[in-house]
Amino acid sequence: MIEFKHVSKKYANQITAVDNFNLKIQQGEFVYVIGPSGAGKSTFIKMMYREEKPTLGQIKVNEYELEKIKNSKIPFFRRELGIVFQDFKLLSKLTVFENIAYALQVIEKDPVEIKKRVNHVLKLVKLVSKGAAFPAELSGGEQQRVAIARAIANKPSILIADEPTGNLDPETAEGIMKILEKINIQGTTVVMATHNSHIVNEFRHRVIEIENGHVIRDQDEGSFFQDEASNF
Ligand SMILES: Nc1ncnc2c1ncn2[C@@H]1O[C@H](COP(=O)(O)OP(=O)(O)OP(=O)(O)O)[C@@H](O)[C@H]1O
Numbered sequence: 534m535i536e537f538k539h540v541s542k543k544y545a546n547q548i549t550a551v552d553n554f555n556l557k558i559q560q561g562e563f564v565y566v567i568g569p570s571g572a573g574k575s576t577f578i579k580m581m582y583r584e585e586k587p588t589l590g591q592i593k594v595n596e597y598e599l600e601k602i603k604n605s606k607i608p609f610f611r612r613e614l615g616i617v618f619q620d621f622k623l624l625s626k627l628t629v630f631e632n633i634a635y636a637l638q639v640i641e642k643d644p645v646e647i648k649k650r651v652n653h654v655l656k657l658v659k660l661v662s663k664g665a666a667f668p669a670e671l672s673g674g675e676q677q678r679v680a681i682a683r684a685i686a687n688k689p690s691i692l693i694a695d696e697p698t699g700n701l702d703p704e705t706a707e708g709i710m711k712i713l714e715k716i717n718i719q720g721t722t723v724v725m726a727t728h729n730s731h732i733v734n735e736f737r738h739r740v741i742e743i744e745n746g747h748v749i750r751d752q753d754e755g756s757f758f759q760d761e762a763s764n765f
């Protein structure tokens with residue numbers, strides 16, 4: 534569960550990127566965050582995993598009240614989350630298998646269990662055959678699937694993705710969406726910022742639309758544009 538209460542974020546340059554957000558995302562929901570460039574999508578998402586702190590207001594994620602959380606507790610808090618970035622952030626000197634295992638080594642000591650988990654998520658993203666490859670040897674879509682596998686290896690309750698289909702062709706983007714939906718159906722909350730109107734219209738979910746730091750729409754089964762018929 535994610536809850537924002539009167540949350541605002543003003544950066545040091547005095548830009549108010551997020552202005553008085555009040556919303557709840559329940560466990561198991563799939564939520565798109567849409568809006569033009571500079572609207573505040575990434576700022577909103579970064580506050581969920583405490584990459585940014587709000588200037589005002591309260592944020593609760595699972596059992597953590599983020600304005601009260603001690604720095605020493607942040608790594609424990611983040612273990613409940615999976616985070617996927619547009620630019621993948623894979624470690625270039627490690628293989629696909631090692632990139633995923635690395636995320637688990639901090640929390641799971643048993644190498645047999647780690648191997649099992651890595652193979653399981655590689656199967657889920659259909660990359661078993663690429664385990665020994667290095668990131669530079671993969672296509673963009675494959676790298677993004679590794680990033681997703683890494684994010685979910687630890688069975689997070691929430692998967693947060695900032696433009697996970699951003700640099701991908703339409704077909705590859707659809708493949709990524711199918712994986713995210715599968716993860717969601719298994720119970721993981723998915724929060725995803727996107728500019729991809731095709732994806733939002735094809736795979737219908739809740740839409741939170743942001744403009745200029747304000748939530749201007751919050752709609753179940755929403756389409757990319759508010760005035761579009763939402764029942765096809
Ligand atoms: N670290 C920062 N310091 C100062 N201003 C920032 C910072 N990060 C973002 N901003 C500003 O806050 C506003 C919202 O930015 P944000 O990155 O949240 O937008 P976005 O909706 O994710 O845009 P995009 O679609 O381009 O990724 C913008 O005006 C941006 O310039």
Ligand SMILES: [Mg+2]
Pocket residue numbers: 574575576695
């Ligand atoms: Mg952004």
